[in-house]
Amino acid sequence: MPGLSPMSQLLELPLQTKNCLLFSTLQESTFGAVLDMVTDRVSTAALLVLLTHFYKSHYGLFLGLLALDISSHWLQMFSTHLSSKASHKDMGDSKSTLLRLYYQHRYFMGYCAIGAEIAYILLYMLAADGNIGSPYEVARHAVAERTVYGIVLVIALPGCAIKQLVNLVQMKTAADVCVRYDTHRYSSKSQ
């Protein structure tokens, strides 16, 4: 499928940056924002599907990452919507310390998000190059050999890991928002 090969994903990054700049300066649109979101979700999903093929023995790991990506972003979107409906006083500050820290540092956020994508693409490249084994073995091997892939992987993997952690925390806080939304609706009705 065009546009989904990892090389084209890497090449897309500058284009996405340019789009982001355009978005913020000239032609913001809701449709554009949604298009962007959806493309992110689908391309990450497709990349993870690729990895279930290239690391078939660890199929569950990448399927789990796919489930986490879909769930956490879906829950986040829903809780953002609920938060915009209720007043801020009602919703309370449901964000955890980790999330507050995370969102205050936009570059750090970017590093984590890009780190995840790069880690996935590198794992694909390593497998497609003929490296056999589990993703852990392949990663360790590349890092030990200090190839270009290995070095970039060392830089990207911590970001990837943090992103997954943040995804998990966001699922919990987003679920709390849903619960609080209902609790508030009923306490305001009974008044």
Place this chain on the structure above:
Amino acid sequence: MEDSAVEDSPKQSNWPIYLYIPNLIGYARIIANGAAFGVAFTNKELFAILYFASFVCDELDGRFARMFNQKSTFGAVLDMVTDRVSTAALLVLLTHFYKSHYGLFLGLLALDISSHWLQMYSTFLSSKASHKDMGDSKSTLLRLYYQHRFFMGYCAIGAEVAYILLYMLAAEGNIGSPYEVTCRSIGNGTVYGILLAIALPGCAIKQLVNLVQMKTAADVCVNYDYARHNSKAQ
């Protein structure tokens, strides 16, 4: 399946929402799905049983929510998310079992994610803007579709059943493209073949509806911006 609207009648005030019975059933559904996909490559009968169990949970949680007056927003979202993830996982399975037609199932996955995401977003936007601004952007096909709940159910279930049958056929050793495998099983008049003949039209219509919904949802996004801009200009 839970409705997305929460009922207005009074409910148990102290029972924590995370422990509502329909939500407990929702957790069981997730566990059943996780276990199912864990054995998908090694034990197809167990996969079918577990996936069917999660399907039963999906039916039960809505009923229990109404029965025990335990509808919750969290429950509705849990339901939606579990639907999306289990359909995605099933399609990932099919990219493995029909590797030559990997693109077809990846495309169906992209369509499922995109159309539901856009629908969700456009529903949010519609609830923010007034109906006067949004206009009636639904197409005739969608209006028809939504007026017939049982037909909707048939299409949605048809898609899931078609995917599971394709998995079962491949796991049993049927080789070839999904089209060949389907034609062969229908031609042979097997149970799978007959079910497939019933389910596939529903599956096809569901994909068509997904496509149309992407377009109408995108229109909602565009209309939302126009309405905001017009109201600013006044």
